Amino acid sequence: MPSFVHKILSDKIEQANAALPLSETLEEIRKLQASHAASLAQGNLLRSPDGKQSMPSSNAKNEDAAAPLISSAVSESTSLEELVQIFSDPQVETQALHDEQGQPVGTVTRQSLLEAMLKEVKQAKQPQSDSSELLAKDMAEDYWTSQIYKEAPIGLGFVDTQLRYLDINNWLAEMNGLSVEEHLGHSISELFPEWAPSVEPKLRQVIETGEPILEETGSLGTLLQRCFHYSYMPVKSDDGTVIGVSCAVMEITEQKKAEHTLNCAYDELESLVQQRTAELQATNQKLQTEIADHKQADEELTAKNNLLTSVLESTTDAIFLKDIEGRYLVVNQATSRVFGVSSDEAIGKDDTQLFPADEAREIQDIDSRVISSGNPITIEEEIISNDCNSSRIFLTTKAPYRNHEGQILGVIGIARDITERKQIEEELTANNNLLTSVLEGTTDPVFVKDLQSRYLIVNPAAAKVFGMPAEEIIGKNDHQLFPAEVAEAMVDFDQRVIESGMSSKVEEELLSSEFENPRTFLTTKDVYLDHEGAIAGIVGIAHDITERKQAEQATREKQLQLDDLLSNVNAIILEGDPFTFNYVGGQVEKILGYPKEMWDEHPDGPGGFWFELLHPDDLDKPKYCRQSIERGEDHSFEYRLIAKDGKTVWFYDTVMVETCDGNPVKTRSVMVDITERKFAEQALQDRTARYELIAAGAADAVWDWDIVNESVYYSPRWKELYGFAQDEIGDSIEEWSSRVHPDDLSRVMEAIQAHFDGKTEFFEEEYRICCKDGTYKWVHDRGIALRDDAENAIRMAGSESDITERIQAEKALQKSEERLELAIRGTSDGFWDCNLALDDEYWSPRYKELLGYKEDEITASHEQFLAMLHPDDAPLVLEAARAHFEEGQPFDIEIRLLNKKQEYQWFQSRAQVSRDENGKPVRMVGSIRDITERKKFEHALQRLVDTSSRKFGESLFESIALELADVLQADYTFIGKFPEAGKEYVRTIAAVANGKRVPNFEYYIADTPNEECVGMNVCSIRSNVTNQYPSDVLLQEIGVEGYVGISLRGASGELMGIMAALYRSPIDNTEFVESILQVFSARVGSEIERQQAELQSGELRDELSHMGRVATMGELGTGLAHELNQPLAAIANYCFVGQTVLAKPELIESDKLKEVFAKMEQQTLRAGAIIKRLREHVQKVPSVHAAVPIGDVVQDVIELMNSELKFQEIQLELNIDEPKQEVLIDSIQIQQVLMNLIKNALDAIDEIENDDRRLIITKSPPIDGMIEIAVCDSGMGIPEDKLESVFEAFFTTKRTGMGMGLAICRSIIETHNGRLWATSNPDCGTTFHFTLPISKDKS
């Protein structure tokens, strides 16, 4: 209810309650009620159910412009239903609106229409409060109010708080069925007990709450079929107290009916809307699904499209799509290749733009046929492809391209390049034709049989064999065509072929009416496969080999004959055609052990078997053979085959090649067993190789004479031996023979010939060869010949060795012997004659004279002889006589007889017995010859040999010089040596004058007989030497008359010096002197050489030992520094004391200062001594041997090693039996040896944990002029087998050091003619011993 109405009402009720009479109040109330009713009525008017009232346009607040139109459309022409109808089609979103006359007035959207319709419905349902407000303004006048109150078709009443009617209008009273008056003052329950309970609670509620109640529907009283609208309004006093309720009842039956209708319509609309919404939703859903489907389809389409695209692009078939005008819409790459333009360029173009006019027309022709017929067409097109500029054939399928409606939009085409296929097809056709013609033309029968042996195909040649036309053969089987036996064999064979599935050959002998004799066919049968690969039958090709068979037979027979022939030849025959060796014959089994069958049965024939036997090292030989055969050349070669017994058999194979027009057609090889020859050759080669090895390796002068090829190999040493350079000697035998001494040549050649003739096992001769310098060398030559099978010498090799010195010595002896013989022969022998029977003896005067007697001074008798005979020689005489008498041995002995001077004299005694006719000895005649001189010479030689064999160096030279003087009875002898550089002068190394050693001297040899010695080797001047060499002053000084000199040479012949014997009187027997000198010159020469070598090594040793000393000092450095520091520190201390003393005047006079200085001096000397020893030890001084007391040497070493010994807590024990014993030594070197040994001992002791740290140095008394020093330690010891190797250079067990120490020590001791060795101690450790010569002067 509008607030102002309420205000008025409440004001009126207050006024009534306070002052105004009820009537007035009632009047007021009536007015109010009238306005109330009016307001209600106004609202209903707006909603008249007949629909004729137009809705006030001002109230239409639709933003949509469609709303008024709709309204008008609804009111003026179109029913709502109709409008709804219009929109029933879900497809229509927008609908044009037309007026009654059909004039278009606009359009309405579905959405706006729906909204407008919904608004209508809402407005219809809700009372429009705004409009009642507006209306209320117009209801001001009382009249209008009371009129309305009384006459209004609305029941109005007013009840107080006791629910008594205070007022009621006619309408209401009438409705209640009572008069106005009957209501007033009575309560509702009084008047209408039947419906009061339904009304009273509402009225009370209004009174209590003060809030109005509006009831839209309801029925009242008997008017149940009618509808009313109730409105209860509280009427309040001015203070707001509810004083009553104003009731308004309006029959709304009609309204309700309209409302009902409207509701129905609304419901209908609602349901329609719902339905439509549902439909819309469904449609939407459908749409959504469709969209989804579309999407999926789209995706699928895209995928398909992609697939299609890739298929299109990857296929080699040209695929294209053309529109109806023939323009290309789609072309794939293959297509564009055909066009020769890119896809992009091709699209949009038609064939005329892409192909020559003719082609284009043809293409378009087909396209139009496809389009017009609507059916696909497949054709072969020949198109010049731009791709390869060649005519290519395409198999093109063209089909119409339609849209959904089936309308043809264009032509789709797929073209496949079938050019190659076409070509192959053509070739196939051609081949087929060829095959047919081959089949027809060949003379070889060709046939095809099915699995049942029925002939399917036979060519004319086959038909000819069967002797009937092909047509008759086809369909028949072998049994029907051949005799049972033949047919059976054929079918059997066919079966085997079918089972194996492999091609096989068979020889068949067939008889046919076509030929007289049976003919042989070599039939190749193979399985014939159907198109599925299954065996469908047999294909056979037969080849008539009758002639070949016959030829083979003939060959075989011939071969057998040949075999017979060859069986007598010791060779194997192989025949080939030309490379495949298919025949073998000859002594196959005999030579190689394999029977001929094995050769023949080898899969590759005899040739294959041969190859299998081939020696692994000869596998390259067949290649040579093959190449020769290819060239058609006869050839021969050697190779090995392995025989069955595993032995290697050598063959000499001669291969003859038969050629035809230059091409090899046949080969025949004859293999001869040459094993024995080969082995002989091999042996020869082995021996040759051995000789070559000897020649190359040995230092000997080796020669190797290839007799056949007349060449000689002279080894380098051979050439060297005779003083030639390597290139100065060629390879001819004359190089040797021309140099052989003429006197020797024939003898040597004879010896060689004898060896060639097999008379000697070796060739061995001694002869002379002329050297480059013209001198002759004696050589010992020994060689052996190699012989061929016929024992002919084909080669000879050997070696020569220089025996000049030996020969010279021998010759000297021989010569001197001969000369003695002669000399002695010059004096006559003494004769004796003994008559055995009469015991009568005769001695010639010369006999007596030889013994020193005159003729009458002695009587000859056997007793006298025995008395003179040396007792020692008596048994010799008896034995010689017995042997002579009994055995006929010559009587020739050397005996001693006592001469007149009572001296035994040597005689050679010879005798011969004479016998009588009975053979009895009757007389004996003999001679004696004085051989004293010879014996003396022999003795002298022996003495010289003895002397030289035991002595070396200076003592040797000295003794030889002395002995020579004695033996040769020379007044002077000397041995001189040339200085290292130059041969101008000699320096004697031993000189003797008048039997005594004299000081050495030197002199120039120019213009002296010595000069001659150098040039001639020997110089012998019997007398008057000073006349010959007047400028040689020395000779004159000492009065020399005779001179014999000889040059001294080393092992390689170089001049070393001169040895000579000089006489003050003419020499009786120069040859004798010469001989003796010669004998000893070699010995002296080699001694000089040895000495020089020793000297050189001695220098080296000095150097090495010095280095060793320095190294030792280095090792001892720490100890020595300490040793030196001690006295220095003491001196410093004493100095300090001295200063202190000086600072105290009272002490200056005391002995303190004296003592201090004395001690300082002592320490200074101590330091000096250490430095002196040190310097001496490391000083490099030439080796000097001097007599030194051994004790001093040992002590010096101990001093030097003092620090080491002390620091290592060594218990040193010195057992020097005689410290003053003098030894002839280089004391520094011996100190070095001792120091080394002590140092080693300390190291050895240090190696083991042993409380017994002992070092004993012992000196033993001299034995044979040598003393022994022993250094014994308690160290780790040396294994027994290493005791000797420790002295080898570079042998060491120490972590540091070169391993030279002991090697140097041994060398030092050996230069002292001593020995150094090591022994193991019984308990532990090692003892090193060395010996030193004692000084002779003192001992």
Place this chain on the structure above:
Amino acid sequence: MTDTQATVFILDDDPAIQDSLSMMLNSMNFATECYSSACEYLDSFDASRKGCLIIDIRLPGMSGLECLEKLREIGSHIPVIVVTGHGDQAVKEKAVEFGAIAFLSKPASGSELCGLIKQVL
């Protein structure tokens, strides 16, 4: 009195060193006792005796360093002065590690040594 009670123990195997050192120290009014080996010294060692020890490194048998080690083992606090001709850096470091208070090279300056001894005692 305290000064005279203190003894300088000299441990050196060289008689000349023993003699000269003794003489020198005596002249400076120090009492001395000489020993030729470490064993000898250790045998007669008396911790209750005042003094200091002058020791060489290179000694027969037990070395100076070993002797220092022994002294330390038995808990001696006797001041030790090393006087040696074998003083490389390693030995010096070892000696100091074993408790030596000074390390002089032979020949050592007398005044330096006497100064050191004075300082120690």
